[in-house]
Amino acid sequence: MLHIDYANYESLRAHGEETYPHECCGVLLGKSNADGNHVQQIVRAGNTRTDSAHNRYNIAPQELVKIQRQARGLGLDIVGFYHSHPDHPAQWSPTDFAEAHWIGCSYVITAVEEGKAAITNSFLLSGTSEEDKKFEDQPIEIEVAEQVSQQKGQA
Numbered sequence: 807m808l809h810i811d812y813a814n815y816e817s818l819r820a821h822g823e824e825t826y827p828h829e830c831c832g833v834l835l836g837k838s839n840a841d842g843n844h845v846q847q848i849v850r851a852g853n854t855r856t857d858s859a860h861n862r863y864n865i866a867p868q869e870l871v872k873i874q875r876q877a878r879g880l881g882l883d884i885v886g887f888y889h890s891h892p893d894h895p896a897q898w899s900p901t902d903f904a905e906a907h908w909i910g911c912s913y914v915i916t917a918v919e920e921g922k923a924a925i926t927n928s929f930l931l932s933g934t935s936e937e938d939k940k941f942e943d944q945p946i947e948i949e950v951a952e953q954v955s956q957q958k959g960q961a
């Protein structure tokens with residue numbers, strides 16, 4: 807399960823609308839536990855691929871190092887990545903799979919149809935290594951801040 811609050815969810819979808827017809831990409835910071843990946847903050851990244859930014863994405867290694875440092879400063883981990891598929895379904899491509907190396911991370915894809923964010927899906931990269939890694943469909947739970955505080959109040 808990928809747990810994300812409504813504001814972050816809307817923000818990553820809006821990012822895809824802003825960069826349309828190009829892909830957007832970014833990183834999900836938070837914590838992982840037995841219950842899944844919990845997103846606490848999203849970080850927008852620049853799409854460094856200028857050759858064909860509409861169907862491939864990449865986060866520059868230096869930028870990723872910077873984001874990792876930022877996460878550590880906040881006491882958070884990188885729990886996933888997101889990008890958009892302009893006018894393509896919210897399903898991973900062979901390139902997405904080849905470029906996914908973070909086992910245990912969530913890979914979130916938003917389809918952007920004619921400039922509007924449509925379906926958002928999450929895929930968990932499972933396995934133990936590059937040899938046996940695979941993408942699993944991962945349900946997304948969108949958390950509304952108010953409900954969380956109510957639940958806490960009852961506990």
Ligand SMILES: [Zn+2]
Nearest residue numbers: 891898899902
């Ligand atoms: Zn993709």
